[in-house]
């Protein structure tokens with residue numbers, strides 16, 4: 001572990017407490033590609049803090065990824081840190097930058113983190129574009145790991161069974177699936193998509209797994225939700241593009257927002 005990264009997260013958490021005027025937060029939500037439009041439904045905005053005002057954060061480089069932390073008060077009076085945007089490994093800023101938000105949330109007192117993402121669907125037989133899927137487990141093919149050193153961390157239940165059950169009480173139609181992450185920023189080849197199907201993957205993307213690992217290291221309870229924004233490369237015959245990913249996010253914003261609001265209220 002690089003001590004500096006954890007110190008930087010503590011500094012960012014202190015700055016966050018200051019800027020928000022709050023001693024503690026109940027939950028953090030990381031809004032992935034296409035999820036930013038859903039954030040408005042989570043609750044009332046108390047305050048917005050641009051990433052650049054907090055130690056260790058970077059302004060996101062990619063369209064659709066926002067660039068600030070919104071402090072939200074939910075209808076049940078809980079306080080949520082809503083990350084409008086995240087840093088991806090493919091931006092080349094390193095693993096610590098990718099997990100800095102989760103480490104900051106942990107240092108700020110959060111015990112639960114909701115990680116959302118846009119993903120390619122590997123199972124067009126059962127998945128439709130616009131479906132949210134609960135992440136039951138992941139396969140980390142990024143080649144990276146946020147933890148360095150000799151502390152062995154158990155990943156038997158990265159994505160909390162309890163939280164998944166709670167979300168399925170809200171929406172019993174939700175499917176679960178295994179999320180596979182590559183580093184990106186290239187989308188996969190059709191051969192890689194066939195490989196991932198064989199390996200037992202259900203969704204593929206370029207985020208989430210490193211943050212989930214950092215969250216487990218910090219002993220946070222993790223909920224992961226993918227929004228299927230496109231069939232994986234080669235499954236539909238159409239080329240992939242990021243604009244389409246964002247468009248699916250806009251089209252499903254109300255459904256995703258209402259779901260997240262209910263989840264946050266029941267945590």
Ligand code: NOS
Nearest residue numbers: 033118119120204205206207242245
């Ligand atoms: N994303 C995807 N990543 C990999 N493969 C896919 O099919 C796919 N669909 C959505 C790119 O549009 C952004 O959305 C996610 C990636 O994580 C990336 O951040």
